[in-house]
Amino acid sequence: MNDLSLYILDIAQNSLSAHADMIEISICEDILANQLTLIVKDNGQGMSEEMVAQVTDPFFTTRTTRKVGLGIPFLKMAANLAEGDLSVTSIVSQGTTLKVNFQLNHINTPPLGDMTETLFILMIHPDLKELKYSHQVGTERFEFSSGTFKAILDGVPFTEPQVMAYLKSYINDNIMKLRRAL
Amino acid sequence: MKTLEDLKQLRDQAKKTMEMRYHKDGIRIQIGMATCGIAAGARPVMNKFLEEIAARNLSDVIVTQVGCMGECAFEPIVEIVEKDGTKTVYAKVSERMVAEIVEEHIVMGKRLDRYMLGTIKR
Ligand SMILES: Nc1ncnc2c1ncn2[C@@H]1O[C@H](COP(=O)(O)OP(=O)(O)O)[C@@H](O)[C@H]1O
Ligand SMILES: [Mg+2]
Numbered sequence: 001m002n003d004l005s006l007y008i009l010d011i012a013q014n015s016l017s018a019h020a021d022m023i024e025i026s027i028c029e030d031i032l033a034n035q036l037t038l039i040v041k042d043n044g045q046g047m048s049e050e051m052v053a054q055v056t057d058p059f060f061t062t063r064t065t066r067k068v069g070l071g072i073p074f075l076k077m078a079a080n081l082a083e084g085d086l087s088v089t090s091i092v093s094q095g096t097t098l099k100v101n102f103q104l105n106h107i108n109t110p111p112l113g114d115m116t117e118t119l120f121i122l123m124i125h126p127d128l129k130e131l132k133y134s135h136q137v138g139t140e141r142f143e144f145s146s147g148t149f150k151a152i153l154d155g156v157p158f159t160e161p162q163v164m165a166y167l168k169s170y171i172n173d174n175i176m177k178l179r180r181a182l
Numbered sequence: 183m184k185t186l187e188d189l190k191q192l193r194d195q196a197k198k199t200m201e202m203r204y205h206k207d208g209i210r211i212q213i214g215m216a217t218c219g220i221a222a223g224a225r226p227v228m229n230k231f232l233e234e235i236a237a238r239n240l241s242d243v244i245v246t247q248v249g250c251m252g253e254c255a256f257e258p259i260v261e262i263v264e265k266d267g268t269k270t271v272y273a274k275v276s277e278r279m280v281a282e283i284v285e286e287h288i289v290m291g292k293r294l295d296r297y298m299l300g301t302i303k304r
Contacts, residue, residue, distance in 0.1 A: 161236035
């Protein structure tokens with residue numbers, strides 16, 4: 001995988017597999033500290049301490065369709081290549097928080113990629129009640145919650161053509177504007 | 183810049199036009215969105231399905247992501263589940279194939295054998 005938005009989509013799929021109905025994604029691009037921090041937090045079934053300890057090991061997975069878990073080890077490796085690291089904390093039946101950081105200007109730090117596509121695909125997942133997104137660059141911040149959109153839409157689905165076009169450009173324009181400083 | 187006020191207007195318009203679309207009752211398009219799927223390009227494929235469905239003014243077609251399909255070498259994998267439960271599995275789906283699948287399978291009801299991994303009859 002070659003951009004952060006794809007890693008984020010993959011990490012969020014773990015949350016959905018763990019039956020989360022709330023996911024919070026936050027990205028902070030701190031130019032002064034030269035750090036890019038990504039946090040994905042969910043309210044899914046969580047993991048035991050023992051599982052958390054194993055989860056960055058590529059040979060650990062609870063899936064039965066394949067022998068190895070790849071998602072988290074991949075992202076950890078990408079972070080390590082950019083002087084960063086990855087950590088997971090979790091509480092059984094409460095949820096999981098994954099945090100990863102990269103050196104912002106490191107040559108190996110993956111580009112952000114198309115966050116709008118990732119966010120939109122997550123938002124329309126039928127089991128997900130709430131997707132919260134917060135993106136900070138320097139002192140500027142863009143935030144939204146899919147629940148706010150849902151409340152306004154009053155039963156009109158996110159995939160309704162005009163609505164889909166609106167939501168994608170609302171998210172995309174705000175992220176572009178925010179990242180002009182970079 | 184778009185505001186949330188604009189969204190309220192769109193909602194009111196959409197409520198009026200929603201009934202005028204072609205109902206494709208209960209067809210579900212499922213895209214495998216686990217690590218291998220994503221790495222193989224499942225996200226742009228899912229996005230293309232959403233756009234093709236919107237462009238053809240189809241409603242009641244649900245486009246959704248599912249977990250690992252267990253066949254990494256054939257990703258992106260797309261399953262089309264008919265109202266009666268019949269499943270058609272398309273393998274190595276590219277953005278280019280999506281319009282064809284929507285036009286022929288979803289709109290006309292013809293399976294595209296050349297892209298198929300299989301069918302499971304219910
Ligand atoms: N957010 C989460 N909540 C609960 N369990 C998780 C979460 N993320 C990962 N896991 C557990 O860790 C395992 C490894 O995850 P991952 O590295 O993404 O590989 P995979 O998803 O292919 O199994 C998963 O199979 C799951 O059991
Ligand atoms: Mg995973």
